[in-house]
Amino acid sequence: MARLDIESLSKRYGDFHAVREVSLQVADGEFLVLLGPSGCGKTTTLRMVAGFIEPTAGRVKLGGREVTLLPPWKRNAGMVFQSYALFPHLTVAQNVAFGLEMRKVPRAEIGKRVEEALALVRLGGLGGRLPRQLSGGQQQRVALARALAIRPDVLLLDEPLSNLDAKLRQEVRVEIRELQQKLGLTAVMVTHDQEEALTMADRLVVMSDGAVRQVGTQRDLYERPANRFVADFVGRSTFFEGEVEAPGRFRTDGGLALACVGGTPGRGALALRPERVGIAAAPQSGLDNSLPGTVEFISYLGALIDIHVRLSPADRLIVHVANRDGAFVPEVGQPVHVGWPAAAAQVFNE
Amino acid sequence: MSTASERPRGRLLTASALIGPATIFVAASLLAPLAILFRYSLNGFEKTTKTMTEAVTAANYVQFFTDPYYTAALATTVEIALLSTATCLVLGFPLAYVVARTQSRFKHLLIIGIVLPLFVGNAVRAAGWMVVFGNKGFVNTGLEWLGLIAKPLEIMFTEKAVIIGIVAVNLPFMVLSLQSVIESIDRAVEEAAFSLGAPPLTMFRRVLWPLALPGILSGTILTFILAMNAYATPYLLGGPLFKMMAPLVYNQFTQQSNWPFGGAIAFILMAVTLSLTVVANLLIQRRAVR
Secondary structure, three states: OOOEEEEEEEEEEOOEEEEEEEEEEEOOOOEEEEEOOOOOOHHHHHHHHHOOOOOOEEEEEEOOEEOOOOOHHHOOEEEEOOOOOOOOOOOHHHHHHHHHHHOOOOHHHHHHHHHHHHHHOOOOOOOOOOHHHOOHHHHHHHHHHHHHHOOOOEEEEEOOOOOOOHHHHHHHHHHHHHHHHHHOOOEEEEEOOHHHHHHHOOEEEEEEOOEEEEEEOHHHHHHOOOOHHHHHHOOOOEEEEEEEEEOOEEEEOOOOEEEOOOOOOEEEEEEEOHHHOEEEOOOOOOOOEEEEEEEEEEEEOOOEEEEEEEEEOOEEEEEEEEOOOOOOOOOOOOEEEEEEOHHHEEEEEO | OHHHHHHHHHHHHHHHHHHHHHHHHHHHHHHHHHHHHHHHHOOEEEOOOOEEEOOOOOHHHHHHHHOHHHHHHHHHHHHHHHHHHHHHHHHHHHHHHHHHHOOOOOHHHHHHHHHHHHHOOHHHHHHHHHHHHOOOOHHHHHHHHOOOOOOOOOOOOOHHHHHHHHHHHHHHHHHHHHHHHHHOOOHHHHHHHHHOOOOHHHHHHHHHHHHHHHHHHHHHHHHHHHHHOOOHHHHHHHOOOOOOHHHHHHHHHHOOOOHHHHHHHHHHHHHHHHHHHHHHHHHHHHHHHO
């Protein structure tokens, strides 16, 4: 395993900037996840690291060695594809052996390493099967074993779980993460599924429109989003559109005066996480913001109850209440009071 | 309950109504004439009166295989068919790959471009080649004008001309067979091979070729059969002294009026084509399984 350095990597197709000046450092043994909506450039970035796409500008270094212009077969990057891309005409063992044969590993050792790799993904004994005789989850693990067998400098995962059903996906992501930690793998994964990203990553990179919007840990992204895009994309937020009247004072377009922390006077938005808002039948004391409202919509999500409260004709707030004994759960149409401390909200200037 | 047992019979009736006409047409238009022709090929022939005589004899077949003139024609036919099929495969694969993998919005134009030659009949096209290849043709005058050759190249009425002509006719069939199969191969499989350390040629040999094998088989079979039975191209581009099987059959039927011998040649051509195809098929499939 090795560290991966991406320096000002860009890809242009004519006038379209698929990736703009992306710079990232992935430490040896680190799991980095590129997260973003489709078309944000995350897959293009990964494919430039793999060598399938030639960058317009910038550099890729793998273990200190510049590989920017090397073809993929000279890079030693293990790739797991969204479609798994197993060789359908080869058995599971032959699939895993493929990369070792390319590296001219002696026959006897190939057999040993194939078995090791298959045991690692708990597929020992299935080496003789053809890929089409395996379930989706098993195929996925073969793809992983095949990429790991070559002892790659970096493991690249392109939406590896998107073809699995929801239940299996939860299991496999824990499995991949444990394997990555156990083997000390340097890994880069691309996904649009934020829950997946949050479970697996050491650090996350949020991208949109080809550019990096924020790099950080789960906590950084969730609690200190660098911009409105990240606040919106990671987790849920209510956004109040309006104006910062003075640092600490925000007035919504619906006319609500809200206390906040900081902000420069001018147009902006106030973002508020739904679980940071308290909801009660009576006004709440000791909070910087306490407002009356009417419940408009409730959905029961199991662990959470999602409540939408109308505060003014232009402002609606989402509140999450943990589904516990004694939790206050109002009904649609019921007048309620919501409140939150000023520090719970974040202001983004336009 | 009664409908449950009746439904399959109803479906069977619908199915036979749908496939019946085609089956009957094939049987009537292909199998019956073949049977009659085979019976004729066992008849005798009176040369002086040019009439068929009733008999059951293998004389026509014996005559074919004992006369070097005819066995040479068979050898030439097989040789030309093999060479032109191999050429089609070598030229067709890259073309099919590009068409299959292109993301261009002009893909359908590419496909039309490949099929376009089929809009021109074989005879018309061969006549065109004659203009191009002749001693005073486009190729020779062009090369002479450029000073690359002193005297005209012998292209017309050679094996080369026939192979070029047949390849031009058969290439679209090869390309279309290959293209549809290559399109069904996940592009990521090629990338997986690259990322595992396979350079392009190794990737081709270990991944693309074996996965494209069904298309390679159908493409080569199709072009081989077409080449074995080529008529207009060898006749027009090969000249009167160039002997392939299909013109020979035609000659026996029309010029000599010798239906029994013509029938025998036709059956020999068919048998050789079929057995070579089957043998090649078995060989390739056995290698693929290994």
